[in-house]
Each structure stands twice: as C-alpha cells, then as structure tokens.
Amino acid sequence: MDQTLKADEIVRELKRAGIRIVVALPDRMTSEHLLKPILRNPDFRVLQVCKEDEGISICSGLYCADQRALLLIQYTGLLDSMNSLSRIAVEGQNPVCMMVGLLGKEPGVPPAQSKRYGLRIVVPILDVMGIEHHLIESSQDVSKIAPAVERAYANSMPVALLVGREPA
C-alpha cells in the first residue's frame, strides 16, 4: 500500500467534485503542499477566514447560491466551531464539506487511538453529531473525496475529510 499522500491528487479530486472555492484558515499540516498551491491555482478562489466557524457560515451561504466549497482547517478549529457545526451544518442541513488536518496524528494509528487527547476525541464527537467522516491518509484514500462531497450535497449534510498525514 502506498503510504504517501499526494497534494496534487487531492487537488484533482477536489476539482472532480466540482469544488472551485476553498474557504481556509492555514493549518501547519496542509498549508505548505495543499493550501499554498491552491492559492496559486487560478482554477480556485480562496476565501481566507479569521476563525473557522466563519467558514461554516460562508460555505452555507455559498450552498444557497449554488456554489460548491471546501472548508480547509485544522482539527483545533473544528473543535472550536462546535456551535456553528451543530446549529448551522447539522440542524440547518447545509452540506459543509470540511478537510481537517489532524496535526500531530501518529502515522498509521487511527485518530481515535492517538496518544493526543485533542485528536482522540475528534472522531467520537463527529459520530455523536452524526457527521460522516473519512480518514484521508494515503493515496488510496483520495478517491473517497469526490463521492463523499457528492453525498454531502445530495443529502444536504456536512462531511469531514480527516487528513491523517502531511500531503507531499
């Protein structure tokens, strides 16, 4: 199994999912090889936010305007956005598609078994909230992205794509 995660494959998959707007707050895990190339890519528009919960609302507004978007954040920002996530994304039935960097996750270890408390609680919280999630940790996982985004928009519900290692 290929243990690398290639940023250009993720970008291709995002395009395949019809995403042209990325709402982002830089995350050390994804900023170098994912966010920075996206910022330079004329196929995307990037909206930078000051706090992650803004992004949940921006993506919801974009959805009503018939535009697909990705919210690219770190897991700490996800944890900081619980109220917006529950009230706007889940109860408000908005297809907020989040790509969440799990900074510090040990390679090959499931997030729920991480030694880091903040990482360990992410998946159980998403489960309790009823939010679909997928671990994106190797090249094999990248093909999960477009179908997950399609499902989110088809069902009008959020999805979390958990980036388990730094893309190269």
Place this chain on the structure above:
Amino acid sequence: MMKRDECLKVLARHRSNEIVVAVWKAAHEWIHISPSDLNYTFVGAMGQGASHALGLAVGRPDKRVIVLDGDGSLLMNLGCLVTIANAAPRNLVHCLCENGVYETNGSVAVPGAGRVSFTGLAREAGYAKVYEFSLLEDWDRALDRILKEDGPIFVDLKVEMGEDYPEDFRRLYSIQHREAFRRALKNA
C-alpha cells in the same frame, strides 16, 4: 436614535430585488416588514449573519446582499470584518442595528456599549465605505445611493426597540423556507 422597525421600514421602501440576511430581533421584524423569498434568516448561530452573507455575495456577485446584523452578534464574530474586507465583495452592504444591548437575552448591555466605534472597526478593517445614521430622514436620503455604491459597505444604524413583533424562531430557521430561498435565488 431611530426605532429599529421604522428604520427597517425605510429600507423596505428602497428595496427592489436585494437578498436580505437578517438576524435575531431584526429578522423577526424584517419578515413582517418586507416579506420575500429572498429573505435569508437561516443563520443558525449568533454572530454568523455577516459570514452567511459573505458566502451569498461571493456566490452571486450579480445580486446585492444586505445584512441586518446586531451589535451583540457582531461582537461575537469581529474577525468577519477583516474577512469581508479582505474578500472585498462589491455587492455587500453590512448594516449594523446598534442598540447597545443583548435585546433577545434580557437587554443586558453589550461590552463597550456606547464606547466602541463599529464604524472605526469597519473602516480600519478595510471596508470600502462606512456610514453612520441616527436620524430616519438621513438614512432615507442616503439609501438609494448606498444601494448602488461598490462595497463592501458598512452602515451603523443607531437604533432602539420599536414596536413589538412576534418571535418565531422556527420560522427563522425553517428548512422549508431555506429551500424556498434557494429556489427563488436560482430564478432571480
């Protein structure tokens, strides 16, 4: 100082086909004062109105988007001023109904009430235009121009509680109305 509902009635007279994002008390009043499928009240969480509006403004640059924000709400999401100014949507008008209190939550004063300059914050964040009104006739006179200018525009409306309107949070956050909004916007 203007009665908020009177202030909103003036806006309703000048409204043509704009999207209006309204929060809390202003939302309860606005849906009665200016009913329309292009009213967006599905904000869900306090402080998030202007961020929803930014998404709408970026997604539909051909439509003007007006936000009816509150001071307690804006204080909860002050970073949105910088986010909006940085994104620089020309079609966004950010109106702040500044009453100095958390009216829905017992009318307790907001921190810094009467001392914080919201126009100062918006100006320094980088909004293209900033206005402040405390008289209905000035607001009325300026509105046609404001609704045509390039944004993002920030308008501080000095208001107090006016007539009492019924509260209906279920209506504000109704998925059915949100879907009607989406359909209306698609055809607008």
